[in-house]
Amino acid sequence: MAFPCPTCKNPLGLTLEFIIKNPLCVCPHCKTSFNFTVNEDIIKIYKQTMSEIEKIKRQYKGTVKFS
Numbered sequence: 001m002a003f004p005c006p007t008c009k010n011p012l013g014l015t016l017e018f019i020i021k022n023p024l025c026v027c028p029h030c031k032t033s034f035n036f037t038v039n040e041d042i043i044k045i046y047k048q049t050m051s052e053i054e055k056i057k058r059q060y061k062g063t064v065k066f067s
């Protein structure tokens, strides 16, 4: 999941993981600073999703390649 800059619409190349770890960041294109304060629910959903993905990866280990 990637987010475009709300100001200049350029892709920021940020993932939800990055935002959770770095809620304060600056757009490399227009230098607008953002405060992506992520609420607890989103973090919970994100962690759940990541553990599901890990589970699936383990299940298909050796048969499917995940990049």
Ligand SMILES: [Zn+2]
Pocket: 005, 006, 007, 008, 009, 010, 027, 028, 029, 030, 031, 032
């Ligand atoms: Zn921007």
